[in-house]
Amino acid sequence: MSDLLSYKNYNGTVEFSKEDNCLFGKVIGIKSLISYEGASVKELEQDFHNAVDEYLEDCKERNIEPEQPYKGTFNVRISPELHRTIAIYAMEHGKSLNAAVEEAIDNMVKL
Structure with a gap:
């Protein structure tokens, strides 16, 4: 079981702010900051979808390639x-x- 949201190959965190009494998160695995929030899990997930869609639309309008979170290459250190x-x-x-x-x-x- 995962506490991550997934949409269009992007993953996002799910966190709770006791101070603000809301759920919030950010897309992980990319340099751009894409954040979202909601009062319920359903609202959080919808705002996550909207944030990803807006990011992709903004990249399209600016004619830039959207960041991809997982390129298939990474370095690992082992013994x-x-x-x-x-x-x-x-x-x-x-x-x-x-x-x-x-x-x-x-x-x-x-x-």
């Missing part, structure tokens, strides 16, 4: 021993290191 182990596994199975790491991650996160 030298684990690096050696996965590299050997990849060679023994005729795979690239990237393919072996992708397989391992895919196996880990399958629901």
